[in-house]
Amino acid sequence: EKGGWSSFMAKEISEEPEAVAKTLLGRITDGTVHLSELDPIGDEVLANVDRIIVIACGTAAYAGMLGKYAIEKWSRIPVEVELSHEFRYRDPILNERTLVVSISQSGETMDTLMAVKYATAASAQVLSICNTQGATIPRESHAVIYTHAGPEVAVASTKAFVAQVTALYLLGLHLAKSRGTLTAEEIAENAAELQAIPAKIDEVLVVSQSIKQLAHWMTDTQSVLFLGRNVGYPVALEGALKLKELAYIHAEGFAAGELKHGPIALIEPGQIVFVVVPSPRDPNSLHPKVVSNIQEIRARGARVIAIAEKGDAAVLPFADEVIPIPLAGSLFEPLLAVVPLHIFGMELAAAKGLDVDQPRNLAKSVTVE
Ligand code: BG6
Numbered sequence: 001e002k003g004g005w006s007s008f009m010a011k012e013i014s015e016e017p018e019a020v021a022k023t024l025l026g027r028i029t030d031g032t033v034h035l036s037e038l039d040p041i042g043d044e045v046l047a048n049v050d051r052i053i054v055i056a057c058g059t060a061a062y063a064g065m066l067g068k069y070a071i072e073k074w075s076r077i078p079v080e081v082e083l084s085h086e087f088r089y090r091d092p093i094l095n096e097r098t099l100v101v102s103i104s105q106s107g108e109t110m111d112t113l114m115a116v117k118y119a120t121a122a123s124a125q126v127l128s129i130c131n132t133q134g135a136t137i138p139r140e141s142h143a144v145i146y147t148h149a150g151p152e153v154a155v156a157s158t159k160a161f162v163a164q165v166t167a168l169y170l171l172g173l174h175l176a177k178s179r180g181t182l183t184a185e186e187i188a189e190n191a192a193e194l195q196a197i198p199a200k201i202d203e204v205l206v207v208s209q210s211i212k213q214l215a216h217w218m219t220d221t222q223s224v225l226f227l228g229r230n231v232g233y234p235v236a237l238e239g240a241l242k243l244k245e246l247a248y249i250h251a252e253g254f255a256a257g258e259l260k261h262g263p264i265a266l267i268e269p270g271q272i273v274f275v276v277v278p279s280p281r282d283p284n285s286l287h288p289k290v291v292s293n294i295q296e297i298r299a300r301g302a303r304v305i306a307i308a309e310k311g312d313a314a315v316l317p318f319a320d321e322v323i324p325i326p327l328a329g330s331l332f333e334p335l336l337a338v339v340p341l342h343i344f345g346m347e348l349a350a351a352k353g354l355d356v357d358q359p360r361n362l363a364k365s366v367t368v369e
Pocket of ligand 1: 057362
């Protein structure tokens with residue numbers, strides 16, 4: 001039931017903090033991560049895994065991209081992310097040392113189910129991340145980590161996305177622990193970062209209210225671009241997908257570093273560009289690079305909406321609007337930065353008078369290939 005909310009989507013975005021909290025529940029104890037869900041695969045088989053392939057569609061695939069950054073960094077296992085419907089038609093290299101991780105909210109997406117069956121037949125280990133108890137995909141997999149986002153009704157996925165990222169990060173920490181690639185202290189620090197996310201999303205939900213006005217003056221907008229770098233890149237893709245799905249606006253997400261290799265040609269006066277800005281505390285110093293991207297597009301007349309860390313003074317002079325997000329470790333910023341983009345897609349669709357929960361031509365779970 002919608003409760004007092006204007007749409008299921010509005011309700012489900014408000015449940016993003018809870019989706020993360022419930023997905024963490026019982027999986028972090030005494031500063032360490034243990035996923036007994038992996039037991040059916042077994043420690044010995046897991047220790048021999050030399051490659052991970054994440055398969056998913058839509059929003060779940062963007063969650064998978066974030067999982068790649070975290071799992072590789074923490075466990076040093078190479079991770080590829082592939083759309084389910086591309087995966088099985090290209091003769092992928094799979095063996096018993098390959099761990100295939102499928103991600104699906106519904107657990108019924110036919111493209112992902114067929115990819116899972118293909119992977120098991122090719123003797124890969126298959127772990128599924130799923131939000132629906134007893135769905136077909138988990139039944140066809142060797143092991144399953146359930147996300148506990150609760151039922152998601154709106155077609156556009158929101159709370160399931162943050163829960164999927166949470167589950168992938170837990171998986172990354174579990175693998176890092178079993179391989180010894182992170183120290184106990186590092187695991188505890190990252191686990192604490194995850195546990196702090198729900199309260200931080202609550203803060204983001206409050207500051208994101210300003211997006212409503214933005215959405216109202218953008219109802220005639222024909223095109224919106226999203227830029228992000230590193231973990232901000234999948235967030236940019238997710239922001240663009242939401243605008244396509246919900247507001248029927250042409251939108252594209254780009255890796256900010258790619259701007260000069262093509263997309264900057266699209267920038268003309270008035271073009272709206274959302275930029276996901278990494279923290280100025282970022283040790284890889286991507287922050288100045290993204291700020292200079294903002295200057296480049298601003299100089300060509302773009303209107304910039306920045307999603308940046310609270311107190312990031314470098315962004316202020318160049319952005320038309322700044323959505324401030326709380327401080328978090330670099331890998332964890334996407335769980336915060338994505339929230340205003342979910343709200344923006346919903347608000348713009350609502351401002352255009354569209355059905356937020358049931359966009360045209362889309363279904364919640366696509367059970368045909
Ligand atoms: C699409 C939905 O058809 O399927 C998306 O419109 C969703 O919102 C995608 O992300 C994948 O669905 P699932 O259930 O496999 O996560």
